[in-house]
Amino acid sequence: MNTGSHIKALAFDVFGTVVDWRSTIIREGEKLGKKKSISIDWADFADAWRSRYVPSMGRVRQGDIPWTNLDGLHRASLEKLLEEFQIENLSESEKENFNRVWHRLDPWPDAVEGLVRLKSRYIITPLSNGNIALLTNMAKRAGLPWDLILSAELVRRYKPDPEVYLMVPSLLDLKAGEVMMVAAHPDDLQAAGEAGLRTAYVPRPLEFGPHGRVETLDPSFDLVARDFIELAEKLGAR
Amino acid sequence: MNTGSHIKALAFDVFGTVVDWRSTIIREGEKLGKKKSISIDWADFADAWRSRYVPSMGRVRQGDIPWTNLDGLHRASLEKLLEEFQIENLSESEKENFNRVWHRLDPWPDAVEGLVRLKSRYIITPLSNGNIALLTNMAKRAGLPWDLILSAELVRRYKPDPEVYLMVPSLLDLKAGEVMMVAAHPDDLQAAGEAGLRTAYVPRPLEFGPHGRVETLDPSFDLVARDFIELAEKLGAR
Numbered sequence: 362m363n364t365g366s367h368i369k370a371l372a373f374d375v376f377g378t379v380v381d382w383r384s385t386i387i388r389e390g391e392k393l394g395k396k397k398s399i400s401i402d403w404a405d406f407a408d409a410w411r412s413r414y415v416p417s418m419g420r421v422r423q424g425d426i427p428w429t430n431l432d433g434l435h436r437a438s439l440e441k442l443l444e445e446f447q448i449e450n451l452s453e454s455e456k457e458n459f460n461r462v463w464h465r466l467d468p469w470p471d472a473v474e475g476l477v478r479l480k481s482r483y484i485i486t487p488l489s490n491g492n493i494a495l496l497t498n499m500a501k502r503a504g505l506p507w508d509l510i511l512s513a514e515l516v517r518r519y520k521p522d523p524e525v526y527l528m529v530p531s532l533l534d535l536k537a538g539e540v541m542m543v544a545a546h547p548d549d550l551q552a553a554g555e556a557g558l559r560t561a562y563v564p565r566p567l568e569f570g571p572h573g574r575v576e577t578l579d580p581s582f583d584l585v586a587r588d589f590i591e592l593a594e595k596l597g598a599r
Numbered sequence: 600m601n602t603g604s605h606i607k608a609l610a611f612d613v614f615g616t617v618v619d620w621r622s623t624i625i626r627e628g629e630k631l632g633k634k635k636s637i638s639i640d641w642a643d644f645a646d647a648w649r650s651r652y653v654p655s656m657g658r659v660r661q662g663d664i665p666w667t668n669l670d671g672l673h674r675a676s677l678e679k680l681l682e683e684f685q686i687e688n689l690s691e692s693e694k695e696n697f698n699r700v701w702h703r704l705d706p707w708p709d710a711v712e713g714l715v716r717l718k719s720r721y722i723i724t725p726l727s728n729g730n731i732a733l734l735t736n737m738a739k740r741a742g743l744p745w746d747l748i749l750s751a752e753l754v755r756r757y758k759p760d761p762e763v764y765l766m767v768p769s770l771l772d773l774k775a776g777e778v779m780m781v782a783a784h785p786d787d788l789q790a791a792g793e794a795g796l797r798t799a800y801v802p803r804p805l806e807f808g809p810h811g812r813v814e815t816l817d818p819s820f821d822l823v824a825r826d827f828i829e830l831a832e833k834l835g836a837r
Contacts, residue, residue, distance in 0.1 A: 494770065494772035497722060497746055508738065510746075
């Protein structure tokens, strides 16, 4: 399959696909715990924070609450989690700083090298529910070489709403079929495909930890690669 | 003055400030003219195209025509100019390709090196009336190392409307005074300053050609530099 020949731009899901949110949150949580004498299981904390992600966006998508960017949703979830885990001794600036751990997530080991290769042939952009400040700060810290940064925030909708996917061909003056969505999550890819984008599935079996759920492989994707290096190879970007 | 200490992000005007539109249009025009046997003065053509830029955005800003991005405004101006210069033998695809000369403008000689230095210390973004596709294609071709790409298109307003300037601190989660606008045009900087941004003036005396108008120096800017290398030095990015 010569999938790459008509593709002009690649749009990447970020949390779980480009960066490993779980390890970073655990590491920063343990550091904070040591400093503030908080002894909880930070893996549980990371998983609980992540488990609030989809429902919190759901409230925006259904119109239950007005537009709130992801920093705002993460912060509201954090407040609930601090209660739940009975953490009471954080100052406002410590909470704010810990909330911004989502700006400091580490990339998967293959991500930067793969993106550098892909950039030589394609326009590369994140297409994330993360807000622009979060994605910009993350990219600078981790060295993610995006050509530009597109976020759900720009259309004030969250994936999987079609407006988010359609923003990419619209702003880049491309046809939907000239854009390929890259994600570790079949539901994200399915929605991208329904909006007319091409789809590349890069499973990240460690996203939810060594014992986490693994997504089932759906044969309907245009391309499957085990990491961004293989993705670059399959798309002819070496 | 230790101007750089509170600045977190630099937003650059593009046409004339980062890239030399006039030389590139003349060069591509002469090439097209040779191919299609069109003998006109391409410097006059470039100047005429540029002279329609501000009035064409004015029609959008005043609500005389609905939102149209800059590729669209350039194309409408091009149609008028082809009549004016009595050029009748261009195909649709030749017109479309020539219209996209604005995506292929060459940077001033100091621009890439200066931006690379500035990027090591600040978030750097264009803040241009050019649309996202134009700015993205330009950056890839010219090697402009933006952290992200912000355009008037994202708020469907044109500079000097304040919404365009205010988008930068809003999307980057910064205070207006933590953002510095960099431009070769005093009116752009004045509007940025009124929106609360800091201002850096980088005169480009050759923008309008060897005999073109030169802007008067306004002492109210936070910083003046003769090119992006000096700007990097003055902002402590080496």
